[in-house]
Amino acid sequence: MRISDADREQVAQVLHAAMSEGRITINELEERLTVVYAAKTVGDLKPVTADLPRQSRSAIEPATSRALGLPDDRIGGHPGSGASIAVMSGASRKGSWVVPPQHNSFAFWGGAELDLRHARFAEKHSTITAVAIMGGIDIIVPDDINVDVTGIGFMGAFELEDRAGTPAAPPTAPTVKITGLAFWGGVVVKRKPRKKEVPEIEI
Secondary structure: OEEOHHHHHHHHHHHHHHHHOOOOOHHHHHHHHHHHHHOOOOOHHHHHHHHOOOHHHOOOHHHHHHHHOOOOOOOOOOOOOEEEEOOOOOOEEEEOOEEOOOEEEEEEEEEEEEEEEEOEEOOOHHHHHHHHHHEEEEEEOOOOOEEEEEOOEEOOOEEEEEOOOOOOOOOOOOEEEEEEEOOOOEEEEEEEOOOOOOOOOOO
16 A cells, blocks of 8 residues: 555654654664655555554554554444344444444344444454344445455345445454344445544434
């Protein structure tokens, strides 16, 4: 992945902070800055901050941090609801919520919506089991997490729609496995670009 001048400046700021904290010497700072300003790809930048503690790298924007392979800041937090049930009604989980390691979604003559674009993840790996019987479940995932869809459609559809058209997320990003069953109904996983606006919390 090619990097921008803004990416280089963010890493340079981290290096200056590390020098002021006594973590690297002036000579090391000069050597690393030479590498930073000559860098063209994310791979060129990774070694520059690899030996610095996580808190020293917190000035790097989340998107750049993830591209550099640093720990993802969306992982962690108290798990949210473990189930969303819609029986002749509707259910939704969206906004700022924490996806638990296991979430079960069930729709019978009703509809459920799970939107993960502003969610956090209690753990790096999560599983959503979606069962739709004569109903529908829509699951929206952002393009900067990894998703694995393995559900079964029986006289129904269990499918992934990639509306982002972007490359796969890095290995350090959260991974969500979506499995289950659609019987006379549908489970649709929609991969979309992450929303830019700040969401309202709705659970």
